Amino acid sequence: METSLKLFSEKGYAALSMRDLSDAVGIRTSSIYYYFKSKQDIFEALLQKAEAMTDALKASFFQALDSSENVACEDFVRAGVAFVTGYLQNEKIAPLLHALESERFHNQQADETWQKMLFSVPIEHEAKVFKMLYERGMIKNQDAEALAAEYHGIEMLGYFSGDIERMAKALESFYNRVFAGN
Amino acid sequence: METSLKLFSEKGYAALSMRDLSDAVGIRTSSIYYYFKSKQDIFEALLQKAEAMTDALKASFFQALDSSENVACEDFVRAGVAFVTGYLQNEKIAPLLHALESERFHNQQADETWQKMLFSVPIEHEAKVFKMLYERGMIKNQDAEALAAEYHGIEMLGYFSGDIERMAKALESFYNRVFAGN
DNA sequence: GTCTATAAATGGATAGAC
């Protein structure tokens, strides 16, 4: 599973052959069929793992920001950077996301899980955070959904472009405008 | 070329066979080799086309916003929506971007062109626009780079998530804060 | 320019010994 994740993310589903995989694992091709009934079966196990990761993400999101009573600009920026560099780009999650992204136009479930992991789950949480910040009187803007979309947009730009410094500056700029006068 | 663009974007490079392609075009597989010396050759022609599209984009960006002397919120939102729905999602560009995205982890040039088209070129232009808006006294925020990153982040979120309505609302929210008090 | 024919390699997958 580990090796298939690595190779699927590097080569893509169609380009990865069972021979490549068995060579990388150090067994014969036919031995793979003792554990998985087909190549598709391996990929589906991967999809399941990604689904599980998404559920896990849903549970543990942004705890630091969520529980804090006072949000300093540094915390705010740090939380955003941490999500991208510490989570999306970490060695466990990144290959999973790459494998999903490479197949998302040819595999509906890959697309759905990818969107869930990168967009719906985090945005839903972020909207809750902004709602909380409003209710505590820490920000004046009531539209938590729009704020979450802006916030997450900055994160996604950092994730896809890889320019984390620019992302951090944009988050800071965002913070200064949203928290201005509070 | 048209058919290969369509099929590469739908199936991905490795999954598209020369047979699929020749069947779709209505000729025999061997006849393709009269025009292209290999499958890779076809994909590289596609990459070239994408590069040309990127150069064309660079030239014609956001003219409406660029030339206006007064930016109303509606114009601002409309320009952003137009870039995503009218350009990125149109029938000429979308398959090109999908083909590039599917291969970006296995093909460096695909990755570079994809990043250029979706991020560097538009952001560079958007930063110029915000700089202009500042110089004309229409906004108070001096950091055009950060504003462009925020603005483009919202667009990318709309593009990838497909939620154009949310994108429009976030752009409106962004406008209201950036242009507040001017 | 398009075809038939075919080469030569690689693909996913199975049978059955150990």
Add this chain to the structure above:
DNA sequence: GTCTATCCATTTATAGAC
């Protein structure tokens, strides 16, 4: 559980007739 051996379909690509 892992192996050898093998099947058979499909792949990219070429040669050469028309």
